Amino acid sequence: MLLIGVNRSPYTRRVAITLKLYGVPYEQRDLSGFGNRVEVRVANPLGRIPALALESGETLIDSGAIVDHLDETYGGEKPLTPRTGADRRAVLKVAAMMMGACDKGLQAAYERNHHPPEKVHQPWIDDCMAQMKQAVAAIEATIDPTAPHLLLGRLTQADITAFIAERLARVGLGVDTEAEIPKLRALTRRLAEESAFRSTEP
Ligand SMILES: N[C@@H](CCC(=O)N[C@@H](CS)C(=O)NCC(=O)O)C(=O)O
Structure with a gap:
């Protein structure tokens, strides 16, 4: 799993903290939305960080959608956002x-x-x-x-x-x-x- 983005982005850090709390191993590519426009836009056509590239080849974008996926996959009985x-x-x-x-x-x-x-x-x-x-x-x-x-x-x-x-x-x-x-x-x-x-x- 590859997290694309720098942790000085609050949105990226939100995802990084969530991955750590769930104990999910990941690598991180420290790209910034403005400093690395070309590379970021390859990962996310919208040109924003974070993006999360999954082992399946799928790439998720937007911190809210990413943490929703992490809750669903790794959240077990007590996800960081309750299910209902x-x-x-x-x-x-x-x-x-x-x-x-x-x-x-x-x-x-x-x-x-x-x-x-x-x-x-x-x-x-x-x-x-x-x-x-x-x-x-x-x-x-x-x-x-x-x-x-x-x-x-x-x-x-x-x-x-x-x-x-x-x-x-x-x-x-x-x-x-x-x-x-x-x-x-x-x-x-x-x-x-x-x-x-x-x-x-x-
Ligand atoms: N709603 C998005 C916001 C992401 C966002 O705005 N990221 C900023 C970095 S802090 C960015 O990549 N900005 C570059 C741009 O908007 O062109 C999320 O939650 O992930």
């Missing part, structure tokens, strides 16, 4: 909020990094950042600081997506997460000690 019901909805809702926060954060970064300075529209950046911050703040408000995980009393895809969104906000976008979302920051500090998270640090 209220528990599934709760995990998917947090994951959607956190992945959406990443999308908005990256739109802000792209506005700054992919336009000439005179064409950068600051109000758009501010609006994207506001949406990102509101999304993570909404999850922050639900956190019980005495609980080790966000939901269900165990590690789920909610925690993984929260981890990568908080890191993107703090490291990639300079948000003071310690001050703005302290409970989420405490959670990500704890998770960062765990092997699947530590070993995928870019």
